[in-house]
Amino acid sequence: MHAGWYILQFDAKSMSMTSPSDPQTGKKQTRIQRRNRMRILDAALDVFSRDGYRGATLDQIAVAAGLSKPNILYYFNGKEDIHLTLLNHLMETWLDPLIEMDAEGEPLDELLSYVQRKLDMAQDLPRESRLFANEILQGAPRMRPHLIRGLKPLFDEKCALIQQWIDEGRLAQVDPAHLIFSIWSTTQHYADFEAQVAVLLEGPAHEPAQSHLAAMFRKLLTP
Amino acid sequence: MHAGWYILQFDAKSMSMTSPSDPQTGKKQTRIQRRNRMRILDAALDVFSRDGYRGATLDQIAVAAGLSKPNILYYFNGKEDIHLTLLNHLMETWLDPLIEMDAEGEPLDELLSYVQRKLDMAQDLPRESRLFANEILQGAPRMRPHLIRGLKPLFDEKCALIQQWIDEGRLAQVDPAHLIFSIWSTTQHYADFEAQVAVLLEGPAHEPAQSHLAAMFRKLLTP
DNA sequence: TTATTTTGTGACCGATTTCTAAAATCGGCC
DNA sequence: GGCCGATTTTAGAAATCGGTCACAAAATAA
Numbered sequence: 001m002h003a004g005w006y007i008l009q010f011d012a013k014s015m016s017m018t019s020p021s022d023p024q025t026g027k028k029q030t031r032i033q034r035r036n037r038m039r040i041l042d043a044a045l046d047v048f049s050r051d052g053y054r055g056a057t058l059d060q061i062a063v064a065a066g067l068s069k070p071n072i073l074y075y076f077n078g079k080e081d082i083h084l085t086l087l088n089h090l091m092e093t094w095l096d097p098l099i100e101m102d103a104e105g106e107p108l109d110e111l112l113s114y115v116q117r118k119l120d121m122a123q124d125l126p127r128e129s130r131l132f133a134n135e136i137l138q139g140a141p142r143m144r145p146h147l148i149r150g151l152k153p154l155f156d157e158k159c160a161l162i163q164q165w166i167d168e169g170r171l172a173q174v175d176p177a178h179l180i181f182s183i184w185s186t187t188q189h190y191a192d193f194e195a196q197v198a199v200l201l202e203g204p205a206h207e208p209a210q211s212h213l214a215a216m217f218r219k220l221l222t223p
Numbered sequence: 224m225h226a227g228w229y230i231l232q233f234d235a236k237s238m239s240m241t242s243p244s245d246p247q248t249g250k251k252q253t254r255i256q257r258r259n260r261m262r263i264l265d266a267a268l269d270v271f272s273r274d275g276y277r278g279a280t281l282d283q284i285a286v287a288a289g290l291s292k293p294n295i296l297y298y299f300n301g302k303e304d305i306h307l308t309l310l311n312h313l314m315e316t317w318l319d320p321l322i323e324m325d326a327e328g329e330p331l332d333e334l335l336s337y338v339q340r341k342l343d344m345a346q347d348l349p350r351e352s353r354l355f356a357n358e359i360l361q362g363a364p365r366m367r368p369h370l371i372r373g374l375k376p377l378f379d380e381k382c383a384l385i386q387q388w389i390d391e392g393r394l395a396q397v398d399p400a401h402l403i404f405s406i407w408s409t410t411q412h413y414a415d416f417e418a419q420v421a422v423l424l425e426g427p428a429h430e431p432a433q434s435h436l437a438a439m440f441r442k443l444l445t446p
Numbered sequence: 447t448t449a450t451t452t453t454g455t456g457a458c459c460g461a462t463t464t465c466t467a468a469a470a471t472c473g474g475c476c
Numbered sequence: 477g478g479c480c481g482a483t484t485t486t487a488g489a490a491a492t493c494g495g496t497c498a499c500a501a502a503a504t505a506a
Contacts, residue, residue, distance in 0.1 A: 030483090053275045053278070057275065058230070058464065070466085071483080071484055137416075139418045152425070154424055175430040181413075182412075182436075185411070185412035190404075196374075199367065200370075202375070209401055213405075218404065219395075302494065347505080
């Protein structure tokens with residue numbers, strides 16, 4: 001949960017008070033509402049994460065959710081509303097691993113744990129990872145404000161922390177920003193490029209990604 | 224140029240002999256044909272690399288190319304044809320850096336040069352990188368055959384080479400496949416997630432990506 | 447020049463897409 | 477049962493999609 005979340009949610013709403021699609025105004029959601037909104041969001045996550053915003057259609061989402069198309073629009077104010085809701089939900093969880101990186105902990109442990117958490121997320125939530133990748137690939141048209149107001153300050157804070165650890169001689173010399181980029185890219189790769197990875201890892205068994213990345217970043221960061 | 228290329232091209236064609244859109248059958252292309260096909264492909268690269276196959280429209284491409292929609296379809300047999308042509312062109316150049324990795328060279332030099340070439344490509348051809356990323360994100364529906372027939376054998380060959388270097392004690396212990404994934408992901412990140420990187424690197428100057436990646440992989444690979 | 451081929455366009459088609467309006471149906475509650 | 481709000485469906489409007497076609501304009505060959 002971050003400060004920017006409710007702001008985005010608020011900005012995005014058309015502020016109509018008449019639809020059950022607005023969890024802010026509708027005090028109490030029915031069981032059916034909760035169930036169907038969940039179904040729709042789950043189906044939409046499949047579709048948006050594969051085809052991107054422009055490539056996704058309400059028909060695809062409706063079929064995947066097992067609901068009629070107008071019924072989808074009974075629960076959400078439109079395609080944009082669904083997509084924005086997904087991005088907002090994503091924001092709630094996406095930065096958690098980075099937030100958890102603790103200034104009080106042992107630097108190497110903290111960073112290797114962070115790698116582990118990011119890799120777990122890529123493997124447990126590949127659709128969310130691809131949804132994010134799609135949004136950034138398209139130039140982050142809907143998420144740039146959140147990147148600036150939410151991610152950037154957190155990023156700067158953690159870069160400063162890593163730099164401090166380096167200055168204290170507790171980590172090897174590394175550019176903190178590029179280090180974080182390397183952690184993000186190597187971990188998310190297994191979700192975003194799953195189709196390619198699956199083809200290439202076919203055949204004889206390979207070392208798990210986890211041990212490779214742990215070894216790599218340990219070597220990189222050990223002073 | 225790979226064996227699979229002509230096969231893919233062949234499969235995709237409707238084999239009509241009447242359109243200038245088929246560079247295989249039309250012996251000599253006029254200047255106008257070459258110029259307009261170039262314009263269309265350049266515009267289509269913009270659109271496809273941003274919005275993906277389903278999200279892109281012929282209207283967008285036509286506007287970006289400065290041509291009318293029917294005129295686009297005079298030069299190409301359809302949306303699919305344009306996209307496939309782009310992917311085929313991409314294949315011609317995308318694997319070159321990996322191919323160049325030389326069994327006769329010094330292992331560390333070869334791998335660090337490979338990192339450098341991949342990073343150069345990400346910075347010089349970001350649209351191509353995003354086109355590729357989009358295709359894989361969507362499950363590689365059009366490229367999986369090429370991944371299997373073209374990339375996989377090359378990948379296995381280079382993995383074996385790296386493993387041999389390791390066995391000879393000329394490189395540190397590393398899983399070759401995951402090493403290559405790490406090289407791909409870290410370099411392509413700067414093209415595919417450019418929108419995010421641009422936001423986060425704003426402010427005080429940072430070390431260039433090149434020196435970070437060079438240092439990182441040198442440290443990882445030095446025995 | 448004329449004849450012919452190449453290149454380009456406006457009008458249009460059927461299918462798809464987002465979204466609305468209104469009627470029909472469901473589910474509880476008295 | 478009968479009422480009332482919540483849910484769902486039917487019907488379709490309006491715009492956009494990929495693609496076609498007849499024909500005009502321009503380039504080229506004779």
